[in-house]
Amino acid sequence: MSADLVLVSGTSGFLGTAVTLAYLEKGYRVRGTVRSQEKADKWAKKHEGKFDKSKLEWAIVKDVAAPGAFDEAIKGVTILAHTASPFHYDVKDNEKDLLIPALEGTRHALRAAQKEPSVKRVVVTSSFAAVMDFNRLSPETTFTHEDWNPATYDEAKKSDNPTFVYCASKKVAEEEAWKIAREPETKWKLSTVCPPLIFGPPLQVIESLDSLNTSSGAVWGVVDAKEVPETSFPVGTDSRDIANLHVLATTTDEGADKRFLAIAFHFDNSQVVDVARKAFPELDGRLPKAEPSEGKPHFKTDSSLVDRTFGGFKWISFEDSTKDTLAEILRVEKALKQ
Template structure:
């Protein structure tokens, strides 16, 4: 075999009888198939998750991506994912329901994956009638994913999308005492029905860390804890994520409450998941995503400055405290406003930069891009004076507004 012509790439060496250590020069699988790691993203058509899918497909590492959705055949909910660059070759969508799928459904979804990014979680449009509506699906969904990962030897890292809701709520100390970070947990024992969403995120994340402690697992866990997530939407259906922006821009929120939130760009949150997936220092850690702290008044002012000249008239009336105090006796939604009234949202998000090297995008720009997304996707009506964020936004907006048919044509 020493006289083979090295220039002749087609001359595949053949084994001779009795040769036991023979390795073919051209393995039966292509080089890409060997190095292509598979990533599972649950709830792949969600606001954050769709940005994660986009980033994974665009990555130089050429990941194969498996996304779970409730119904992969629903073009309105999935066509935009299939239209992403790289999706035709490397994106697979499978059906999975956090509550209805059994263990075999979760194991089939996780099978063959190196990384699992669990973003799916119920989010309420209004306060639930019982805690169980949110807490049980959040906890059970997270544990179902982790059990499937524990049964799958290929899994190296699981990243769970938690929330600052698992950090900054249920604390009943004096106003001004707030200073929270990854070591802080929301006090779920103090939470009422108005904080059921916060309780669901807290209990789900606690359950995840408890699962990791029960016995030695073959994978590491990272939790990502974003504050208020804003910015452009890959999906034509951003769901509940941008309802604050929609409410102020259209005056569906008639008065501005004295409430603060941490603002983070959805692209930073997506990048945090993707980097945390492979970063050794992120293993076993919680990582807060919270950029700038803004009040609802700051949000309204930002939208007025950017969209007032285009003919929009964002909410400008301020909510009196007396109204909130009285309303808190009758409505769980108003009760939550009352609990957070005047409190700073003081959550330290610096570990994103320290551990992952991510510099936060501008918070107010994220708010402006949220509003553009709502108009471009047809959720908020266009005024005659509306100017898209860029000329590039026009065809994207047209495709989204035209619905699934237009998106199918792009596919």
């Protein structure tokens, strides 16, 4: 049980939900940011009974990129977990849709924390996108927490590749976070978590499977597919592991001032199909034919800083994460049809 108050930005999102639940399960008080009271009410109803209702309160932040967006929400907060950042490839304007929300959202959240004397610890959800280099994706490359995506804001602003723009948005946002953390007026300690494609059961409010978050949609994409979809990115981690890393990064001395690359497994979509077919026989007619595969050769990753810092962190396996992800989406699909 802790008296600390944690501000989680983006509570109603996929990862924000997992992070919020992780802090609540550890006994922390949480103030979650959402864009509307309606979203807060729906989220609270979905998770009713999972935690002490007195431990959760809400702050309405309609636009994380607006100046002063977090000035009220941050008051009295001890820990800031900034998870809110766009993750999609439906990009019509590189700056308005991705770059500005990611950069300004991080800047405003951390500037607010800088002005609030109660804040002691901050964790920002970054991404493997901020680590990887599109020019170094060969099997000879091993990415670690020390690597940085070389993409710049100006390059991303002009790019016609939405994936490149998204990756650059995460890089410039995390870079800004470390810049603010190193300023002399900053009194709190920063950590960042850099996950890849995030598996795990989507526990946010889902009103249509068409509105599934991008990473859950990538797993669900093998269902009802005529052929195995191309693997969008061959590295993954479970949302529950990423959420627990946020908690550890902000509540332990060891977790402070560190950048964690958080990759639990490498995979391809034929392996997702294989797990789905074995775990859910009822899906057999909805899955494409897939030969067992070890995946195409690609880069390597080293997330050992997590294990060294937290004494042998136990990652959820690819098989368990895939099964749990699909089980939850199947449950949602059934509920939506009723």
